[in-house]
Amino acid sequence: MQRPDMSVAIAGIEMRNPVMTASGTFGYGAEFADYLNLESIGAMITKGLSLKPKAGNPTPRIVETSGGMLNAIGLQNVGIDAFIDQKLPYLKNVNTPVIANLYGNTLEEYGEVASRLDGLAGVAGIEVNISCPNVKQGGIVFGTDPRAAQEVVSLVKKNTSKPLIVKLSPNVTDVVVMAKACADAGADALSLINTLTGMAIDLERRRPVLANVTGGLSGPAIKPVALRMVWQVAKAVSLPIIGIGGIMTGRDALEFMLAGATAVQVGTASFLDPSAAQRIAREMEEYLVEHGIASVRSLIGALEV
Amino acid sequence: MQFKAMVLSNVELSPGYFRMKMTAPQELASSAPGQFLMLKVNDAIDPLLRRPFGLFDVGSFLPEYAGCGAQIYCEILYKVVGKGTKLLSALHHGDLVDLLAPLGRGFDLGPAGEEKVLVGGGVGLAPLYYLAKELKNRGEKVRLFAGGRNRDDILCITEFERLGVETYVATDDGTLGERGFVTQVLEPHLAPGTRIFACGPTPMLNAVAKMAQKSGVPCQVSMEAYMACGVGACLGCVMKGANHTEETPDYRCVCKDGPVFDSFELQWS
Numbered sequence: 001m002q003r004p005d006m007s008v009a010i011a012g013i014e015m016r017n018p019v020m021t022a023s024g025t026f027g028y029g030a031e032f033a034d035y036l037n038l039e040s041i042g043a044m045i046t047k048g049l050s051l052k053p054k055a056g057n058p059t060p061r062i063v064e065t066s067g068g069m070l071n072a073i074g075l076q077n078v079g080i081d082a083f084i085d086q087k088l089p090y091l092k093n094v095n096t097p098v099i100a101n102l103y104g105n106t107l108e109e110y111g112e113v114a115s116r117l118d119g120l121a122g123v124a125g126i127e128v129n130i131s132c133p134n135v136k137q138g139g140i141v142f143g144t145d146p147r148a149a150q151e152v153v154s155l156v157k158k159n160t161s162k163p164l165i166v167k168l169s170p171n172v173t174d175v176v177v178m179a180k181a182c183a184d185a186g187a188d189a190l191s192l193i194n195t196l197t198g199m200a201i202d203l204e205r206r207r208p209v210l211a212n213v214t215g216g217l218s219g220p221a222i223k224p225v226a227l228r229m230v231w232q233v234a235k236a237v238s239l240p241i242i243g244i245g246g247i248m249t250g251r252d253a254l255e256f257m258l259a260g261a262t263a264v265q266v267g268t269a270s271f272l273d274p275s276a277a278q279r280i281a282r283e284m285e286e287y288l289v290e291h292g293i294a295s296v297r298s299l300i301g302a303l304e305v
Numbered sequence: 306m307q308f309k310a311m312v313l314s315n316v317e318l319s320p321g322y323f324r325m326k327m328t329a330p331q332e333l334a335s336s337a338p339g340q341f342l343m344l345k346v347n348d349a350i351d352p353l354l355r356r357p358f359g360l361f362d363v364g365s366f367l368p369e370y371a372g373c374g375a376q377i378y379c380e381i382l383y384k385v386v387g388k389g390t391k392l393l394s395a396l397h398h399g400d401l402v403d404l405l406a407p408l409g410r411g412f413d414l415g416p417a418g419e420e421k422v423l424v425g426g427g428v429g430l431a432p433l434y435y436l437a438k439e440l441k442n443r444g445e446k447v448r449l450f451a452g453g454r455n456r457d458d459i460l461c462i463t464e465f466e467r468l469g470v471e472t473y474v475a476t477d478d479g480t481l482g483e484r485g486f487v488t489q490v491l492e493p494h495l496a497p498g499t500r501i502f503a504c505g506p507t508p509m510l511n512a513v514a515k516m517a518q519k520s521g522v523p524c525q526v527s528m529e530a531y532m533a534c535g536v537g538a539c540l541g542c543v544m545k546g547a548n549h550t551e552e553t554p555d556y557r558c559v560c561k562d563g564p565v566f567d568s569f570e571l572q573w574s
Contacts, residue, residue: 027538031561035307035405035536055554062533062541067350069533076540076556220350248350271533272345272355274307274405 004288005295006281008042008262010240011163011188013097013124015042015263018296019253019281022244022267023048023101023127023167024073026277028087029094035274041281042263043097046083048129049117050102051109053079058211063200068219068246069268070198072212075103075129080116088122097124099165102156110142110152115159125162128152131169131194143169143194146181153185165242168192170222170229179233191242191265192233193226219268220246227259234260234301248276250283257296258303306332312400313378315393319457321385322428323394324361327402329379333363337411338436339502339527339565342379343535344393345403352389357532358382359432359504359564360407379406382431382460408535409564412436412525414443415500422522423449423470424491424513426505427458432527434461436502441468448473448494452487452509456480488512495520501568503527514568524568530559537561545572 006017020043026032029044038044056076063070078086083100091098100123104110110128117123130143130152142148153166166182168175170193179190195216200209208214226245234241243256244265253264269276288296310327318324343355358381365375385394396402412432415421421440423433430451440447448471453459455478462472474482475490483490487509495501495516503513504527517524530542537558544563546555549572557563557570 025534025539027536031534031536031538055556056540056543059543060531061543062531062539064352064354067353069353071533071539071541073540076543219353268353268533271539272353273403274534274536 002294004285004293005297006285006288008297010242010263011125011165013043013099013163015097017042017281017284018257018261018263019277019284020045020099020242020263020265021270021277022265023129025267025270028083028091029098030087030090032270032274036278038094039096041096041277043099043124044091044094045099045101045127045265046087047077048075048101048103049077049080049083049113050075050104051080051113053077053082060209060211061215063209063215065198065200065217066221068217068221069271070200070210070215070217071195072210072215074212080113084116084120088120092122098122099125099127101127101129101167103129107151107155111155111159114156118160118162123162125165126156126160127165127167127191128156129167129194131167131171143178144172146177149178150181150185153182153187157186163188165189165191167194168233169194170225171197175229176232176236179237183237183239187239189240189242190233190237191244193222193229193245196222196225218246220248222246223252227255230256230261231259231303247280250280250285250287253280253284254287254299257299258301260301260303262300306330307403307405309401310379310404312396312398312402314398315396317394318382318460322382322457322460323385324380324382324461325393325396326378326380327404329363329377329404329406331377333379333407334365334377336360336363336407338439339411339432340407340409341432341564342381342404342406343408343532344381346389346392346396352392354533355405355535356389356393357408357535357560359527360435361431362435362438382428382434384428405535409560410562412502412527412565414440415523417443417445419445420499421445421447422491422494422499422501423447424452424487424501424503424505424509425449426452426487426509428460429503429505429509429527430460432504433502434464437465437468437470441470447471450475450487450491450494451482452476452505454478486512488516492516495522497521501525511573514571514573517568525565526568526571527565528559528563528571532560535560546570547572
């Protein structure tokens with residue numbers, strides 16, 4: 001049998017396989033270059049970029065929980081200008097699509113960051129973060145109110161000609177309402193889920209572990225929630241979907257594809273295994289070979305209910 | 306780099322403190338004292354994250370198998386504090402662990418001819434042994450000041466002495482060495498021409514950093530932090546840099562910018 005066709009496309013972004021690295025878990029790419037071949041994965045997504053550099057939250061910022069971890073990094077990043085000057089030149093030399101994740105403290109800032117990225121060589125698309133649970137502005141506020149989400153997405157759409165992915169929050173009553181709002185506002189694709197708001201308590205000190213009190217839960221613990229949401233959204237909107245949430249193995253990734261995802265993002269797994277994204281792509285291919293499946297695309301939404 | 310290591314030995318040195326020796330690839334021979342490794346204690350998702358440990362020692366040994374060439378080993382010194390280290394303490398000769406190493410920025414050994422002063426609290430002695438070995442290899446004069454709550458916290462003193470290190474000990478309860486803080490024992494020994502290397506609990510490092518500044522002695526500190534990735538990507542392990550303010554934040558990544566910092570790079574309370 002020939003090697004299976006692993007390629008997929010998200011809103012015109014052609015990828016050699018469906019495995020992307022999730023924003024905030026892969027730095028700006030170079031951090032992982034010693035551990036995996038950056039040209040073996042489908043796409044890289046940068047740390048969330050804001051107009052000005054952002055310092056992030058006080059420490060402690062992370063804590064491990066059962067089957068997962070909580071983080072309250074607070075979107076620390078170098079800012080859009082330093083990204084373009086210092087990080088993008090390296091990424092341009094890597095033959096893998098780079099998707100810039102962005103956010104703003106205000107509606108206007110979302111538009112401004114998007115317009116600065118527009119026309120930049122080396123950026124294949126943008127992913128708009130409206131779902132960070134750890135900062136008041138620039139995140140969850142826009143991600144939990146369908147009207148606010150629509151405003152952000154419409155404005156970003158006006159300021160970019162690049163494929164526009166919107167990253168959705170699970171911290172809502174009905175993720176489908178948010179998905180539809182973003183689709184109506186012009187999103188080209190949806191990625192979900194971002195982290196679930198959680199907390200951890202230090203029983204000895206009788207205090208929250210995180211300085212921010214609450215944080216975003218990620219890792220294998222959230223996979224069932226993520227799968228359910230991807231499945232619900234895939235049934236309701238016709239946009240391509242990128243599944244995220246606790247993917248540790250190729251089999252996890254393929255479950256998301258059956259649920260309706262065209263691609264997946266690997267996040268927390270990269271922390272414990274820096275070569276996770278490459279390994280997961282390989283494991284997916286192995287599954288296809290074992291099952292005599294010619295193209296990974298044939299699995300998208302193939303779940304039988 | 307990422308590699309599988311075989312546990313060679315895992316011995317309890319004093320109640321709750323273990324010393325574990327593992328095989329390592331040739332590349333680790335060129336690691337620097339102060340660098341660290343991240344270890345996955347098992348393949349399960351609980352505990353999920355790797356655990357960071359300073360390199361206690363790196364060297365070579367001759368395996369007992371016929372015809373075998375010299376093999377690199379690395380060692381860690383750790384205290385059982387939670388689920389991860391508890392599982393780690395149950396590993397035996399022949400068990401395999403997954404490692405990332407060497408990670409981070411190690412100690413700058415400084416110019417020859419100075420007196421090197423090592424200050425360690427509890428398990429903070431770990432990276433100082435590898436450092437002491439390197440310094441003694443260069444023929445330097447090395448003194449060690451070790452502190453802890455009681456005699457059980459004072460580890461591997463004999464090993465330091467075997468290297469030719471002059472050792473001073475202080476315990477809170479006086480069960481070994483002088484009674485009191487290690488910083489009290491240290492203070493009279495600080496003079497121009499010395500250089501401090503410290504690792505231990507943050508309050509101890511705080512005191513040492515201030516003492517060094519007052520005496521005008523260069524001081525490097527090895528910091529500890531919660532870590533997820535170990536490679537500078539997650540930004541979970543940052544600390545405040547010296548010029549940090551609310552308005553002009555300055556965070557340093559312990560895993561990538563450290564774990565060893567010049568004491569003046571950080572903000573002390």
